[in-house]
Amino acid sequence: MEPAQILITQNRAFPSLEYVLQGSIQDDSVHLLKARLQGLCDNITGEVEQFDDHEIVYTLRIPGASSVSLRVRYAIDDIPNPIYHLRYVASAELDKSQSVSVRQFHDCCVTKNIQIFLQDLGFAYDHEFFAKGDIFRKGRMKITVAKISTLAERNRSDMNPMAMRRPFTNSCFVEMSLIGSMHDDKVGDEMKSFSEQLKPLISLDKIDQKR
Amino acid sequence: MDRPTSIAQNKLNEYDKLQQILDKVRDLKQSLANFFAEYEHGQPSWPTILDEMNVLSSQITTLRTSIRNMLPLLRTNSIIPMCISPENDPHVEQLTERRLSIFNHDFMPQLLRTKNLPEIEERERLLNTNANTNMNNSFGRPITSPNEIYNRVQELNTVLNSIGDIFRHTKEMTDKSEKQFDLQRFTNPSDTKRLLEAMNSGVGLRVPADTSSSPITTNDQTNLNQQMPTQPQRPQPPTLKIKTTSRPNR
Numbered sequence: 001m002e003p004a005q006i007l008i009t010q011n012r013a014f015p016s017l018e019y020v021l022q023g024s025i026q027d028d029s030v031h032l033l034k035a036r037l038q039g040l041c042d043n044i045t046g047e048v049e050q051f052d053d054h055e056i057v058y059t060l061r062i063p064g065a066s067s068v069s070l071r072v073r074y075a076i077d078d079i080p081n082p083i084y085h086l087r088y089v090a091s092a093e094l095d096k097s098q099s100v101s102v103r104q105f106h107d108c109c110v111t112k113n114i115q116i117f118l119q120d121l122g123f124a125y126d127h128e129f130f131a132k133g134d135i136f137r138k139g140r141m142k143i144t145v146a147k148i149s150t151l152a153e154r155n156r157s158d159m160n161p162m163a164m165r166r167p168f169t170n171s172c173f174v175e176m177s178l179i180g181s182m183h184d185d186k187v188g189d190e191m192k193s194f195s196e197q198l199k200p201l202i203s204l205d206k207i208d209q210k211r
Numbered sequence: 212m213d214r215p216t217s218i219a220q221n222k223l224n225e226y227d228k229l230q231q232i233l234d235k236v237r238d239l240k241q242s243l244a245n246f247f248a249e250y251e252h253g254q255p256s257w258p259t260i261l262d263e264m265n266v267l268s269s270q271i272t273t274l275r276t277s278i279r280n281m282l283p284l285l286r287t288n289s290i291i292p293m294c295i296s297p298e299n300d301p302h303v304e305q306l307t308e309r310r311l312s313i314f315n316h317d318f319m320p321q322l323l324r325t326k327n328l329p330e331i332e333e334r335e336r337l338l339n340t341n342a343n344t345n346m347n348n349s350f351g352r353p354i355t356s357p358n359e360i361y362n363r364v365q366e367l368n369t370v371l372n373s374i375g376d377i378f379r380h381t382k383e384m385t386d387k388s389e390k391q392f393d394l395q396r397f398t399n400p401s402d403t404k405r406l407l408e409a410m411n412s413g414v415g416l417r418v419p420a421d422t423s424s425s426p427i428t429t430n431d432q433t434n435l436n437q438q439m440p441t442q443p444q445r446p447q448p449p450t451l452k453i454k455t456t457s458r459p460n461r
Contacts, residue, residue: 022407024398150416168406169406171402
């Protein structure tokens, strides 16, 4: 589909909620988690879907109010014509009754001018990272196991994006997310019960609001 | 008067049942022996083999049913050896058709399962020999001088330490492997914290303003268009005026 068509189909008028659980696992145990997920999740072809993305976060600081952040993400495999994906996530709502974190989010596909556009709007570059890993799906749930890395050097102009990365930590970041509307009450329990199956390898928790 | 006789009759019944089972076993053995004899004398025809097999299977089935009926009784009763002796027992020999001639402790422990596993026997033997060698060194000597006391205390300490080591070693070896799996750490809490902070609010990913590094120049604009905004301190992008024209038909 052309990016324009993707734009049309994905620009929704109603806000959607993202139910999310996050956790991490050490690098040397990742293969155990992947094997378990491969067994538990939907597996159409037997091959695990991999992704290698570069995400750049832009922030608009409004004096006197909290800042707004937008995330621009594209797949490195798609170079030289990647499809850019713009995403807005609100901070997670504080809800003791839910077993998962709930946050509002919007997303759409954009053209490659997005970065210049955002800068012109007033957004400033905040930070960026690379995420490389696998996606697993189970029903409506999406589980990503990704290794987060940062840029090691920035000066070369002919760099191969893969070679210049430095891993952020010795662990992989695991996120389980599900997109639903406000009336899905059972979703949280569904996600929590699935995350129980991944213990004791990993314990997925709500987003901590202490920050 | 009735009760003792009925009990006696019950006992007799059980004995009879056991005898029946014994007879069936004997018949089965006989038919098996017949079959093997026939087979060794030359290849019998397929129908005869089938017949023999039929006989054998029916005998085995009847044996199974009779044992199944006896099972509750067998479970509640235990076999007690009447006479274990290291001498040749002709009676036993005759009963077992010369397969067992001496009814002694070597044979019975296997039946009663009182013999330890070979590994455990080996471990016990090692422990005993170690204990004996350690004990022979220190015990039995009289205390003569303060120096001796000090030496004794040292020896006792080493003995206690070695006992503690043996306990620990045995505990590790006999602990279930699942506990070791539980002790394994798959997640690093500090890493988890850093990752969550980075993904949710960018903590740790923001690079402080770096004046020494040169900004990425636009040498290869075509392919590396997206690499431009990777520097916090970068030259202002060329002013790109976004022209908005009013469209009459919307």
